Amino acid sequence: MIRHLLSGADLDAATATRILDTAAEMATVAGREVKKLPALRGRTVVNLFYEDSTRTRISFEAAAKRLSADVINFSAKGSSVAKGESLKDTALTLQAMGADAVVVRHPASGAAHRLAEWVDGSVVNAGDGTHEHPTQALLDAYTMRARLGRLAGLSVAVVGDVLHSRVARSNVLLLSTLGAKVTLVGPPTLIPVDIAGALAPGTDVCYDLDAVLPASDVVMMLRVQRERMGDSYFPSAREYARRYGLDGPRMRRLPEHAIVMHPGPMNRGMEITPEVADSPRSTIVEQVANGVSVRMAVLYLLLGGNNA
Amino acid sequence: MACPPAAQSPTARQPSVKVILASADVQRVVDRIAHQILEKTQGAADTVLLGIPTRGAPLARRLAARISTFEDVTVPVGVLDITLYRDDLRRQATRAVGPTQLPPGGIDGKRVILVDDVLFSGRTVRAALDALNDVGRPASVQLAVLVDRGHRELPIRADYVGKNIPTALAESVKVTLAETDGTDGVKLYGGTSS
Numbered sequence: 468m469i470r471h472l473l474s475g476a477d478l479d480a481a482t483a484t485r486i487l488d489t490a491a492e493m494a495t496v497a498g499r500e501v502k503k504l505p506a507l508r509g510r511t512v513v514n515l516f517y518e519d520s521t522r523t524r525i526s527f528e529a530a531a532k533r534l535s536a537d538v539i540n541f542s543a544k545g546s547s548v549a550k551g552e553s554l555k556d557t558a559l560t561l562q563a564m565g566a567d568a569v570v571v572r573h574p575a576s577g578a579a580h581r582l583a584e585w586v587d588g589s590v591v592n593a594g595d596g597t598h599e600h601p602t603q604a605l606l607d608a609y610t611m612r613a614r615l616g617r618l619a620g621l622s623v624a625v626v627g628d629v630l631h632s633r634v635a636r637s638n639v640l641l642l643s644t645l646g647a648k649v650t651l652v653g654p655p656t657l658i659p660v661d662i663a664g665a666l667a668p669g670t671d672v673c674y675d676l677d678a679v680l681p682a683s684d685v686v687m688m689l690r691v692q693r694e695r696m697g698d699s700y701f702p703s704a705r706e707y708a709r710r711y712g713l714d715g716p717r718m719r720r721l722p723e724h725a726i727v728m729h730p731g732p733m734n735r736g737m738e739i740t741p742e743v744a745d746s747p748r749s750t751i752v753e754q755v756a757n758g759v760s761v762r763m764a765v766l767y768l769l770l771g772g773n774n775a
Numbered sequence: 776m777a778c779p780p781a782a783q784s785p786t787a788r789q790p791s792v793k794v795i796l797a798s799a800d801v802q803r804v805v806d807r808i809a810h811q812i813l814e815k816t817q818g819a820a821d822t823v824l825l826g827i828p829t830r831g832a833p834l835a836r837r838l839a840a841r842i843s844t845f846e847d848v849t850v851p852v853g854v855l856d857i858t859l860y861r862d863d864l865r866r867q868a869t870r871a872v873g874p875t876q877l878p879p880g881g882i883d884g885k886r887v888i889l890v891d892d893v894l895f896s897g898r899t900v901r902a903a904l905d906a907l908n909d910v911g912r913p914a915s916v917q918l919a920v921l922v923d924r925g926h927r928e929l930p931i932r933a934d935y936v937g938k939n940i941p942t943a944l945a946e947s948v949k950v951t952l953a954e955t956d957g958t959d960g961v962k963l964y965g966g967t968s969s
Contacts (some may be wrong), residue, residue: 485871492856492872501909506859534859767859772869 471583471590472765475640477603483645487609489764490757496533497760504763507536510770513566515557515582516593517543517573522731522755523593523603527570530762536770539566553723556580558585568770571595585662589769597631603730604637606761608645610750611685613757614726619646624679626652626711627689627738628700630659634730635689645665650683652676654713656700676711680720687728688713688738704737716750726750791965795940795948801921802961805834808919809841811935819848820934821914822886825855827903828873830892833954834921839888851878855889855910860902887913890936892950894920894959897931922961924948928931 478486496502511529516524524540531538543557548718554573562568568589571579576596583590587601594600599647623642627649629635639649643666650671651658663670680686691707701707713727721727727739727749735741744751796804816822819842826835832854839850848891856873879964889903907916919935924942940948940963947964951957 489872492874495875496862500909503909504859505905506864767872768869771859771864773865 470769471579471592472601472769473579473583473590473592474599475604475637475644477601478605478641478644480644481647483605483608486605486761486768487612489768490605490609490760491613493533493763493767494757494760496763503533503535505535506532506767506771507531510536510567511565512536512538512568512570512766512770513561513564514538514540514593515543515561515569515571515573516541517554517578518573518594520572520594521555522637522758523572523600526755526758527591527602527762527766530766531671533759534763536766536768537569539564544717554582555585555724558582560746562586562588562728568766588637591765591769592699594633596633597636598625598633599637599640600633601637601641602758602762602765603634605765606754606758607634607638607687607728607730608641609752609757609761610728611647611726613753614750615684615724618642621647621684622682622685623647623649623685623687624652624676625649625687625689626676626713628691629653629662629689630657630700631692631695632689634687638687639663639666639670652679653689654701654707676713677717677720680717681722683721684725685728686721686725687730688733689736690730690732691738693734707738708737710723712736712738712740713743715742718743718746721748728754730754781805788818791964793965795958795963796823796938796959796961801952801961804921805837806841808921808935808937809845812838812919813842813846815856815917815934816886816888817904818846819850821884822888823851823878823880823882823920824888824890825853825877825882825903825907825912827889827891827899828854828856830921830952830955831890833869833952834892834919836954838919851880853877853882855903855906857899857902857906860905862898862902870918875906882907882911882913884912884914886915886917887918888919893948894918894931894933894936894953895926895948896921897927897929900931901929921950922925931947934959 495647528538566588570593572593573595576598578595579592617636625635642649652673663672824835826832835852839852842850854876856875858870858872917934920933921937924938924940949962951960
């Protein structure tokens with residue numbers, strides 16, 4: 468079993484499937500009166516968040532608590548300390564406190580990898596810069612499998628700001644490992660040259676959303692980050708919404724069984740219209756619920772045994 | 776609870792293997808336990824059988840099938856996975872979690888009979904009692920095992936025992952069932968004595 472979860476590429480097909488299977492068992496706990504398992508009693512999980520986050524932090528906190536681990540939340544918002552050094556000092560502090568696992572979100576790509584070199588415990592990457600967010604990819608894969616029954620052979624369109632999206636990167640890596648075919652869709656300015664080949668051969672790039680829709684089993688919309696809107700990656704928000712936003716007519720061009728996903732938070736009216744976001748095809752709320760189960764599975768598989 | 780793996784080395788002295796129950800004997804023993812359950816529970820009313828994986832699950836299904844043959848009552852059957860409740864989780868590599876399936880009627884207020892293949896240290900049963908505590912509140916809990924081999928480490932006893940086997944600690948008991956292993960049988964593997 469792996470010690471850290473830093474990248475979607477850390478997982479081979481067997482390990483990823485094992486996490487998804489374990490998550491399915493963890494999900495049954497949510498339906499019980501006592502939503503708690505004793506598996507991680509006496510273990511300490513630190514949530515180290517250098518960036519704002521609602522669902523990911525709460526999701527990890529709920530997951531750790533349901534497994535009876537002790538949770539320490541560390542929010543570094545507003546910290547003015549120099550990045551590299553502060554992260555290392557913080558890591559050594561956590562080490563001294565005896566953290567068994569550190570869940571880290573950091574604005575710098577690669578922060579989780581560095582952290583993993585400094586601490587003895589397990590490190591879970593909860594988003595590092597524009598790099599990776601592997602537990603999001605796992606919960607997306609879990610949601611697809613739960614809705615569509617399989618992952619192998621699925622056509623998944625990932626639409627939007629691929630350039631800045633850690634969700635897209637982790638999803639491409641994990642979904643290719645699990646046998647799905649990913650197509651990256653977006654304006655050329657937001658899709659790095661040769662990203663498909665660099666991440667996973669077999670991944671396609673297409674700049675025309677309408678051409679991709681009829682053959683997609685899953686459409687995953689990425690958030691257009693507000694701070695990017697002024698950066699002239701595209702002429703205007705309205706033009707982006709016209710060409711790459713998922714609205715009702717576009718949704719109806721999808722196959723009957725296809726689902727619409729979004730990692731959240733959404734910009735309603737920008738990349739996704741309320742009609743689509745609230746439709747039965749949308750899995751957005753399910754994704755949040757599945758996030759807790761998947762993170763329970765990850766924490767259990769990292770900390771449950773003696774594999775430290 | 777499964778037993779410790781038999782230390783078998785091809786070069787060492789052949790470990791002795793003793794057949795405790797042959798295939799037909801296993802069926803007879805299951806029949807007897809089914810009768811005992813019916814007798815002790817006044818016809819298995821308000822009773823739920825919960826098998827502890829791996830081999831407790833098919834045993835529970837067999838008991839339910841025999842009970843319905845003998846008395847024409849349907850006893851709900853479920854599976855109780857105890858992996859996350861084990862006290863030795865941290866001593867081994869991470870174990871795979873199996874499914875827990877409770878019967879549709881649940882277990883609240885019922886008489887729950889836990890079913891396992893071998894009763895040894897009692898730690899599996901302790902874990903099962905903890906797991907049970909989290910999934911409901913049965914009126915009472917009983918324990919049925921195919922084999923009791925002794926060497927308890929906890930104050931736990933079985934209500935229904937298929938066969939008591941006096942063993943040495945170094946020996947190991949292996950139960951096989953058609954559903955999981957192809958054939959029914961109970962064998963005793965000797966330690967190092969030849």
